[in-house]
Amino acid sequence: MNGNISYFDGHNDFLLRLMKSPAPREETWLGTGRAGHLDLARMKEAGFAGGLFAIFVPPVSSGPPPDFKALMANPPYDLPMPPEMDCRTAQPDALEMAGLLHWMERSAPDDFRVCRTPEEIRAAMHSARIAGLMHMEGAEAIGPDLDALHLFHEMGLRSLGPVWSRPTVFGHGVPMAFPATPDIGPGLTGAGKDLVRLCNALGILIDLSHMNAAGFDDVAAISRAPLVATHSNAHALCASPRNLTDRQLHAIRDTGGLVGFNFATFYLNRDGTASADTSFDVMRRHIDYLIAELGEDHVGFGLDFDGCVLPDLIGDVTGVPGLLRALSQAGYGDALLAKLAHENWLSCLERSLQPLG
Template identity: 50%
Template sequence: MTATIPRVPVFDGHNDTLLKRVITKGTDRETDFFERSTLGHIDLPRAQEGGLVGGLFAMFVPSNIRQDFSKPYNPSDTKNYDEIDQSQALDFTLKMAAEAFRLERSSNGRVRICHNVREIRECIDQGIFAISLHIEGAEAIDTDFNALEVLYNAGLRSLGPVWSRKNVFADGAPMRFPSSPDTGPGLTDTGKALVKACNELGILIDLSHLTEKGFWDVAATSNKPLVASHSNAHAICPNARNLTDRQLDAIRETNGLVGLNFHTAFLREDGGYSRQTPLETMVKHVSHLIDRLGEDGVALGSDFDGCMTPTDIPDAAALPALIESFRQAGFGEELIAKIAFKNWLSVLDCTQN
């Protein structure tokens, strides 16, 4: 009789589900989070089917919030990288935070916004979907950090100073292939002050999307583990969004973490936008990350609802296929558990106060 392998819980380091929900509200693409859909990547039934127990839910403000989101995203359109006004960004961020609060309130106890790792662990134990709020690109934060204080008290526990565009805090790395991540300036003085303010509050600083100079500025400024929530190995896919071995070594020195991004253009050696990307390519990145970071420094940062995923992982329900690919590559069950959820909980515990 063959023993049944238990479903591995997955705590994911990055998704754009809140943005997806806000921009589709009132359209024919609006979905019920509590009903299974074929649109997008995450809803509660598909999360439960795939073992996704929660994750960092990003609040990202597009440069053109009035664009037609029903059309495919064009990474070459320069309008997608225009700087954005702080008050406009804050207003849009509040819409996404409010969407998270509404999901929690209407869930009948099935969804919870978590403020610390203890609450996340309780959710995993009790079968409750755990949401931890994250900001991707800090345009919503004013230079006096008043919004930061308010959003922290609302549940914000992770923040990326930039997306792939410039703001008052730093420059963002473009989605350029082939390219070094050394594409422009790093943190401004205000950006360094933001890092220190986040350290003081216990908000994780996310290095994904920063230029290489920005990465090293955070490394010199922060007193917390270095974390890139959704980035891959530059040695395999030389996209400006990925991390060099030197950067990975610096992350390891701080007991930090990198979450594997599922976006095909950040996975493929040719940098191509093709869903015909085998799971073996994802395993190759994870193996390289383990070699540079150690078993405690690698996790998942899917970018669900914000990226083009491989055909074999069309949505959250298919996460067991990736887990099985790790087994086929010879990863032991304890290592798989670390990659799937344990490492995220450990690093969040180290960064939160």
């Protein structure tokens, strides 16, 4: 492998950090403070060519964020999930984050572009602009009448996960538990099934990460688009309900979909802990497994920057070239590395963002 490979990432939570950061907005985005996992300067340094930027409305809380390293230090564990959030509570934050994505483009037009189509993503990458695709993790801000989906679509929304781990009016997510399977709870509600159909009609990718097994099966039965899990790993190697069983991996493969390999240590480590002492071999075993079960055309990256405990070997976005070098040294050829890094995601988006109305 010669030099850095440009890569496309299926999931990050930078918009939430940007909204919550006590530092000036420009400092957080442009990278003068070098806080968190992502900023414009480090993305350019690391070869980050584009990705799905998540709108995620956090649970209402007056206290500090959870210490996942401590909470997940001694499995088994089953962390309580926050209660369902209604549309009126979720929508203001969601709209603010959507606006922040567009502000990022306005503040750095030569370096960043909000994209709505695969053609725009390729054009941005060709012109050395980072391509940002608007994603929503948990559809609380949409509401059961689905009217707001049209508005967010006009703003650029092209990928949506009906649930995060807490329940919504659309369905149920999986808990933060270990060991456990995703086969827990009921499937999609009537509103959830309508949401899937409208996403198909508008050309919005439906993200299966965080969804429980019954909801996964409902999407598979209803959707006419490829099945995609933007940031998940292999359940056979780490028995977190957030990871995908072999049956789910095969369903994704059979529709021409994709799974984004996730850096979150509690979805990587075989013991389910959030320990950051995670080796490149552990990461590679998940990627090897995903390739074996899905095929090399259906695996990409969904690295979860600013949303998880990263391996110390990665640290932040600038650690990705180290993983790519480790994969190269383990025998991954340049053609396969290019598929994993960006080609598979771009091909999947070409299949997934076509309106099917």
